[in-house]
Amino acid sequence: MKNKGALNVRPMELKDIQPLADYWLLSPASHLVSMGVDLDKLPEREILESALSSQLKHPIEEKKSYALIWEQDGLPIGHTNVNQIEFGKQAYMHLHLWAAQSRQKGLGLTLVNQSLSLFFDNLNLQTIYCEPYALNPAPNKTLERLGFEFVKRHRTIPGSLNFEQDVHLWKLTRAVYLQKFRA
Numbered sequence: 001m002k003n004k005g006a007l008n009v010r011p012m013e014l015k016d017i018q019p020l021a022d023y024w025l026l027s028p029a030s031h032l033v034s035m036g037v038d039l040d041k042l043p044e045r046e047i048l049e050s051a052l053s054s055q056l057k058h059p060i061e062e063k064k065s066y067a068l069i070w071e072q073d074g075l076p077i078g079h080t081n082v083n084q085i086e087f088g089k090q091a092y093m094h095l096h097l098w099a100a101q102s103r104q105k106g107l108g109l110t111l112v113n114q115s116l117s118l119f120f121d122n123l124n125l126q127t128i129y130c131e132p133y134a135l136n137p138a139p140n141k142t143l144e145r146l147g148f149e150f151v152k153r154h155r156t157i158p159g160s161l162n163f164e165q166d167v168h169l170w171k172l173t174r175a176v177y178l179q180k181f182r183a
Contacts, residue, residue, distance in 0.1 A: 005073040007107065009114040011122075012067035012079065017052045019076055020067070021045055023098045024161075031100070036133035038163040060122060061087050068118055070097070070111045077102045080115045082123070083159075090127040091119065094159070095139050108142045116146070116177055126174050131158045134166040143170040147180045 012020070024032075025048070029039055043051075055065050067081035078098045082091035095112060097103045119128055132139035134153055144150070148170035157164050 006071075007110050007114070008071040008074070009068050009080075009111060009118060010071065011118070012052075012056065012069050012081075014053065014056060016067075016069050016076060016079070017049050019098070020052060020069075020079055021048045023079075023096065024048060027098075034133075035096075035136055036158065036162045036165045036167075038161060041161045041163075063087075063123075066091075066119070066123060068115050070107075070115075072102065072107065077107070078111070080112065082119055082125075082128070085123060088124045088126070090129065091123060091125055093119065093128050093130045095130070095132070095142070104138065108138065109145055112142055113146060113181065116172070116181070120174050120177060128172050130170045131156070131167040132170075133158075133162075134168050140168050140170075143168075143172075146172070147176060148172045149176075 024042060025045055032039060055063055060066070063085060065081050065083045066085065067079050069076050070078040070080065076098070078096050080093060080095050082093050085091040095108065097108060116128065119125055130139070130143055130148065132143070149172065151169040151171055153166055153168050155164060155166050158167050
């Protein structure tokens with residue numbers, strides 16, 4: 001992992017809404033489709049920014065989505081979020097490195113690892129699931145390397161912005177995470 005720079009993970013703030021919206025609305029179509037995004041489902045900027053802003057106002061126990069910003073050398077380079085949150089029980093995680101030059105450098109492994117502790121602790125989760133597009137190898141390799149258990153491959157529409165696709169369902173329990181990373 002060359003030239004990682006200082007990596008940091010922190011909760012999303014108001015200042016992060018524009019770059020996060022830019023990622024969704026300005027990324028090349030080929031990148032979005034490679035992640036399983038249905039381009040016709042992308043919302044208008046105003047709607048996206050309003051939804052992101054609204055989530056910042058809710059107490060953590062009431063959040064429908066909870067996002068963390070990934071930084072390298074103090075600059076935002078991506079985000080991860082969980083949705084389908086059942087506070088104290090489980091949530092589904094999504095992973096996004098914004099810029100092509102940040103991908104395939106091993107950054108995701110470190111950033112996801114740092115994010116897991118925040119998700120488990122802040123939301124008091126017992127299980128984190130992740131359903132990346134089966135044809136997108138990067139997140140699948142990252143999850144496997146971090147000790148997520150492969151549950152199954154199945155066909156679904158995994159999120160509000162996705163087309164129907166084959167996904168790999170992965171899970172990581174708090175017990176396994178604590179044993180592996182906090183022992």
